Amino acid sequence: MSVVEGLTAETKRTVAGRFAGLRLGSGRPMIIAGPCSVESEEQIVAAARAVKAAGATALRGGAFKPRTSPRSFQGLGEEGLRLLAVARAETGLPVVTEVMDTAQIDLVAEYADVLQVGSRNMQNFALLKQVGRAGKPVLLKRGLSATLEEWLAAAEYILESGNDQVILCERGIRTFETSTRNTLDLSTAILARTRSGLPVIVDPSHAAGRRDLIEPLSLAALAAGMDGLMIEVHPDPDRALSDAAQQLNFEQFSRLMARLELLPASALESIDACREEIDRLDERILDLLLRRMAAARRVGQLKRGAGLPVLQEDREHALINRLAGLAGDELAGEEVREIWQAILAVSRRAQQALHA
DSSP: OOOTTTTTHHHTTTTHHTTTTTTTSSSSOEEEEEEBBBOOOHHHHHHHHHHHHOOEEEEEBBBOOOSSSTTSSSOOOOHHHHHHHHHHHHHHOOOEEEEOOOGGGHHHHOOOEEEEEEEGTTTTTHHHHHHTHHHHOOOEEETTTEEEEEEEEHHHHHTTTTTEEEEEEEEEEESSSSSSBBBOOOOHHHHHHHHHHEEEEHHHHHSSSSSHHHHHHHHHHHHTSEEEEEEEEEESGGSSOOOOGGGHHHHHHHHHHHHHHSOOOHHHHHHHHHHHHHHHHHHHHHHHHHHHHHHHHHHHOOOOHHHHHHHHHHHHHHHHHHHHHHHHTTTTHHHHHHHHHHHHHHHHHHHHHHHH
16 A cells, blocks of 8 residues: 555544644645745745735745756745745745755755745655655645656655655646646646545646636636645736746735635535545444454354354344345445445454354
């Protein structure tokens, strides 16, 4: 069994405890907002103040920028990290920023509250292993063409290091479509959340590559039950040194946040609420099964003392038929028989062990 498949119900329910300060698991979405790149102290502090005033819960900003062209702005490096720390001191917002290689981990961890592994590094396995040991939450973006299995396998590298503070981020994948930068893949994001139990957020800025689509994609993501959003916000987007077309200005971000607040709580919380109820019921079922096994062993001891056989077919058939009748229309009789035949088989093995 893989690490993500082996996450227990308790682990899945303690998201809020594992990501203290990030609002994950609180029933409302985590909103990470800020500029694509840190450009100056004035820019990042202004952005931090604006996004906090609008309701953001964390600040994003790139100090090290993985750019397609070597001639594009590469970020301010350590100076950018220092400026992020200044903005955090001004606003109290946790800082999310990218680490690009293993040599940067200690430096970035000194300044950042959450370490981001970008899409280009999703399968940089040396980086994944070491970033998991940094003692900080890790935001893992999905690769440009990564499958669900590849994305979750990348997360396992971090989990295997003993760090369960992993946030998955769907940021769009490359398809044949050319009208947007990438294509937002909500279906896989939902499956990633269901399969792993890890929180999943969506980055509509990189998915669309154009600011006019950020609002509808954000609304769709939260309505689908995603745990949060990562949105690029700049004081003057058209003059940004990177990704100008996909960044919102302060007024646009405030309007977006107001729209997000109008989403009914049920759209954000109903899936989690149902899953929590299922988890509680599963634990009650397990407790009842353990008590049933203890009773079955006591019956086995009495059978052994009386010289009776373990298997009593008439008793088992009568039990299964009675339970199948009690289920009514909610559960098919064959399904009831299949479930109880499995339970009775385990009970017989326990009793046979006493007769051995």
